[in-house]
Amino acid sequence: MKIQEADAKSLLHAQGLPVPAWDIVHTPAEARAAAERLFLAGNDSVVIKAQVLVGGRGKAGGVKLAGSADEAEAIAGRILGMDIKGITVRKVLVAAAADIVKEFYASAVLDRTERRILLMGSAEGGVEIEQVAETNPEAIIRLHADPALGLLDHQARRFAFAMGLGTHWKAGAAVAQGLVRTMLAYDADLVEVNPLAVVREAGAHGTSAERLVCLDAKITLDDSALARHPDLEALRDPDDEDPADREAREAGISFIKLDGTIGCMVNGAGLAMATMDLVKRAGGAPANFLDIGGGARADKVAAAMRLILADPKVEAILVNIFGGITRGDEVARGLIDARAQQARAVPMVVRIVGTNAAEADALLREARFETAASLDEAAAKAVAATAGSRAGAAAGAGAGSPG
Amino acid sequence: MSILIGRETRLVVQGITGREGEFHSRAMVEYGTSVVAGVTPGKGGQTAVDGRVPVFDTVVEAVAETGANTSCIFVPAAGAPDAVMEAVSAGIRTIFCITEGIPALDMIPVVAMVREAGATLIGPNCPGATSPGRAKVGIIPGSVHREGRVGVVSRSGTLTYEAVQAMTDAGLGQSTCVGIGGDPIVGSTFTDILERFADDPETDALVLIGEIGGAAEEQAAAWAAEHLAHVPRVAFIAGRTAPEGKRMGHAGAIISGTAGTAASKVEALEAAGFRVAGSPTELPALLRAAGYRG
Numbered sequence: 001m002k003i004q005e006a007d008a009k010s011l012l013h014a015q016g017l018p019v020p021a022w023d024i025v026h027t028p029a030e031a032r033a034a035a036e037r038l039f040l041a042g043n044d045s046v047v048i049k050a051q052v053l054v055g056g057r058g059k060a061g062g063v064k065l066a067g068s069a070d071e072a073e074a075i076a077g078r079i080l081g082m083d084i085k086g087i088t089v090r091k092v093l094v095a096a097a098a099d100i101v102k103e104f105y106a107s108a109v110l111d112r113t114e115r116r117i118l119l120m121g122s123a124e125g126g127v128e129i130e131q132v133a134e135t136n137p138e139a140i141i142r143l144h145a146d147p148a149l150g151l152l153d154h155q156a157r158r159f160a161f162a163m164g165l166g167t168h169w170k171a172g173a174a175v176a177q178g179l180v181r182t183m184l185a186y187d188a189d190l191v192e193v194n195p196l197a198v199v200r201e202a203g204a205h206g207t208s209a210e211r212l213v214c215l216d217a218k219i220t221l222d223d224s225a226l227a228r229h230p231d232l233e234a235l236r237d238p239d240d241e242d243p244a245d246r247e248a249r250e251a252g253i254s255f256i257k258l259d260g261t262i263g264c265m266v267n268g269a270g271l272a273m274a275t276m277d278l279v280k281r282a283g284g285a286p287a288n289f290l291d292i293g294g295g296a297r298a299d300k301v302a303a304a305m306r307l308i309l310a311d312p313k314v315e316a317i318l319v320n321i322f323g324g325i326t327r328g329d330e331v332a333r334g335l336i337d338a339r340a341q342q343a344r345a346v347p348m349v350v351r352i353v354g355t356n357a358a359e360a361d362a363l364l365r366e367a368r369f370e371t372a373a374s375l376d377e378a379a380a381k382a383v384a385a386t387a388g389s390r391a392g393a394a395a396g397a398g399a400g401s402p403g
Numbered sequence: 404m405s406i407l408i409g410r411e412t413r414l415v416v417q418g419i420t421g422r423e424g425e426f427h428s429r430a431m432v433e434y435g436t437s438v439v440a441g442v443t444p445g446k447g448g449q450t451a452v453d454g455r456v457p458v459f460d461t462v463v464e465a466v467a468e469t470g471a472n473t474s475c476i477f478v479p480a481a482g483a484p485d486a487v488m489e490a491v492s493a494g495i496r497t498i499f500c501i502t503e504g505i506p507a508l509d510m511i512p513v514v515a516m517v518r519e520a521g522a523t524l525i526g527p528n529c530p531g532a533t534s535p536g537r538a539k540v541g542i543i544p545g546s547v548h549r550e551g552r553v554g555v556v557s558r559s560g561t562l563t564y565e566a567v568q569a570m571t572d573a574g575l576g577q578s579t580c581v582g583i584g585g586d587p588i589v590g591s592t593f594t595d596i597l598e599r600f601a602d603d604p605e606t607d608a609l610v611l612i613g614e615i616g617g618a619a620e621e622q623a624a625a626w627a628a629e630h631l632a633h634v635p636r637v638a639f640i641a642g643r644t645a646p647e648g649k650r651m652g653h654a655g656a657i658i659s660g661t662a663g664t665a666a667s668k669v670e671a672l673e674a675a676g677f678r679v680a681g682s683p684t685e686l687p688a689l690l691r692a693a694g695y696r697g
Contacts, residue, residue, distance in 0.1 A: 115515070268652075271565060324544055
């Protein structure tokens, strides 16, 4: 699960990392009030940032500086309601604009190959790390946390010195420790600070001081661990999840809507992807990725059917079940029930093999379902069924219509 | 021979009295696997699978009483990482963790402990393994197999069954089929399993079933190019139609930027001498085209 910048900053702050103060506002008037407070405190300008879960918001005009409260209000008015890659901006972050001396990059990620937490850093802040990895891979510092002990003090120091943080090395080491601590505390897959920056801040009596701070933050949480962090569930961005996604998640189904016309219901993520690929290969287009999971029973099958049929573009349904932990007869019973309550008649092709497949086959035959022996055959039949329903022969010639 | 499991396997099932544990233990017994013990804390002294398998409170006791050398874990996600460590502590050498939904960070110290002990962990979130005609550990339906000399390794569950069924239907039997699991952090990688197949005198050809996300297929391809030059090998990669940035069910299956795409995996595998199928049903013909005469 991705969370927004401000929420990521809250988590970093809670773990003791240096994050400059910010406000989250929902209206231009609130933005003005927040900006006024910042100007009163002696800041010369403020930054206004759209809070959306898509990359490239700066390029899209979702991040702007303002030099007065009037300007802050006007800019917030333009950004709020703006459409960034299909997402409407509903809130903006307002903070003092930083006087940046130098930018860095720092992150903690899950390293699948080494099977450890990997700390990455670079003195080239503000740019995508993938870009640095391509153009200047030796500029990236990589360090693995100990699997049992975490990031050790001397590793954190080494990281800070290697980054070239100079006099800020103590703060840098603390940030390194903090990134790993944040990852462990919230079961994150990724904790990224870009830029991590040395900024100049006004001190007393006209003096200025430099400080290392986290200017932006990105955190991705491990979905498998959310159950033990009930408070983090509240950070889920409703804009990042459409109603179908939510229903799927609550039913324990993996579902991703796509653009095609053939609804797919499959057990297992790999097989679900392969089913989509074969639908495409047979000349059709998958309407979704849907994995009903291992050991699925009738209630899940019914929920999956509702999700698929809620998409008006779906012209045919392909059910592909290879039973292992899932028992074919339970899916077959679920399909028979679901079809009886189905909102609209859509041709269906069912293939069930593996555990209890013979029982499933008997049930499906008795209920006169269109069945297929192989996945290739099922994909071909489903594609043919969409052609049939498009030709207006929906009821008569459509595969899987109740006999 | 075969790899990981065989006639010498003496299996203990952790979580044997649960719904899935009981169901699949029965299937393993029926397949001919020596299921010598089960473990469910608090149920020691009882039996499972119609009185055929004694149940113990701890893995240590199960090992002492039955000589178990391999474990299969059906314990729920909250307790599964500890179950793996319990098996390692009890001296079990080969552990299959079927459980799905384990937080990735929980597995980091577990995998480190398994490696430290010199033991082998397959999974989590995996279907297990079968050495046809000898033993089956996990949840792969026994009916899909046929005895033979093709080694199969896969990151998926049901897609593995699909590919193996296609092989069996075409008359191509298997030495061992292994599902390594779809999570970001797993105990054994494609490369770990390929190394074992390379050392197995009874494996003459290889099938690799991968999917989008991560770089494990690319790494395995690089290893195979160097060490398996004369072994006929084929592959299938799922997720050619998957959009970027969307997690396809498996916690490991996500394309980010140009990394982890099906295209990059297919390219790496083909460059390493794998013939890559467009459908699992094409695997047998491609394997024969690659020179396999089994």
